[in-house]
Amino acid sequence: MNFWEKPLNTLTQPEWEKLCDGCGRCCMQKFEDEDTGEILHTHIACRLFDANRCACSDYSHRLLRVPECLNMRHFEAEHFQWLPKTCAYRLRFEGKALLAWHPLLSGSQEQMHELGISMRNKSISEDDVDEEQWVDYIIDVTDVDEK
Numbered sequence: 645m646n647f648w649e650k651p652l653n654t655l656t657q658p659e660w661e662k663l664c665d666g667c668g669r670c671c672m673q674k675f676e677d678e679d680t681g682e683i684l685h686t687h688i689a690c691r692l693f694d695a696n697r698c699a700c701s702d703y704s705h706r707l708l709r710v711p712e713c714l715n716m717r718h719f720e721a722e723h724f725q726w727l728p729k730t731c732a733y734r735l736r737f738e739g740k741a742l743l744a745w746h747p748l749l750s751g752s753q754e755q756m757h758e759l760g761i762s763m764r765n766k767s768i769s770e771d772d773v774d775e776e777q778w779v780d781y782i783i784d785v786t787d788v789d790e791k
């Protein structure tokens with residue numbers, strides 16, 4: 645059995661880190677529509693997000709520097725809905741297989757970027773947008789979620 649097929653709570657820390665596809669979508673600000681409960685995704689990135697690398701610029705200290713950053717290792721069931729439907733952590737939590745473009749299956753980190761799944765060079769820093777304006781930056785992730 646491949647490690648990514650095991651239950652999340654059995655993964656070692658190195659396995660957990662390798663499971664991340666590096667899309668950067670979890671680093672984008674999201675909010676819940678109060679009327680519908682729908683999770684709305686934006687292309688507003690955490691201030692630590694490096695859009696060129698599509699990764700956190702200070703991953704090892706992110707939880708100290710950004711108190712609202714969530715440690716997925718400690719997620720409760722209801723937290724997984726905040727992750728993209730393509731996210732390996734969410735897929736595995738839901739008992740689903742990784743998608744074919746995932747780097748562990750495809751052998752390529754670039755395929756995900758080429759398919760437009762990642763947030764590489766598609767975001768704006770939260771430092772550049774007033775929180776009241778976040779609704780202006782909502783993105784439709786349906787097409788990405790279907791790849």
